[in-house]
Amino acid sequence: EPEVTQTPSHQVTQMGQEVILRCVPISNHLYFYWYRQILGQKVEFLVSFYNNEISEKSEIFDDQFSVERPDGSNFTLKIRSTKLEDSAMYFCASSEAGLHSPLHFGNGTRLTVT
């Protein structure tokens, strides 16, 4: 069964550094998402991406964050100048038809900012 893959599975970085989290969505899906889950808290929406542009973003997704689909298969989340509070699991998801179809999630990247 096709799946969403994310790399790396764990990323440790120092405060102030930039990180890029990578995702390969399911190949025939058109909608892409990033969510995050701080330890012990809810899964929370960051951003949705369709037709090569951001379609929705949350209040969390400020100028520190950016997303890109650099080629036909990858979808990336860049976090600039990381802060301690950015430590979380970051999940990529994709869907065929936006929220009219289920989102399929990857297994996440655990980001630890020290």
Add this chain to the structure above:
Amino acid sequence: EDQVTQSPEALRLQEGESSSLNCSYTVSGLRGLFWYRQDPGKGPEFLFTLYSAGEEKEKERLKATLTKKESFLHITAPKPEDSATYLCAVPGNDYKLSFGAGTTVTVRA
């Protein structure tokens, strides 16, 4: 404001002891309700989508039902491998998928 509330927070069951999880939502004009399973350190795994009151979906020992205000996930004769956190999610009026905090189910052999 919370759009999705799940209860209980945690549920400890003996193998074979059936139970139900609740998900209540406050969005108007429901555009679908999704149930996911999440294992520790993993991403949410899609289980069901429900779109209209009265709808039911089943998968192995799980059955999801939907009313106008809430959804239930019934676990029938659970096994230890059913231990996981079960998440409910709905698209909000802003078209962003909002998750509940989840119910952590532990099934003891």
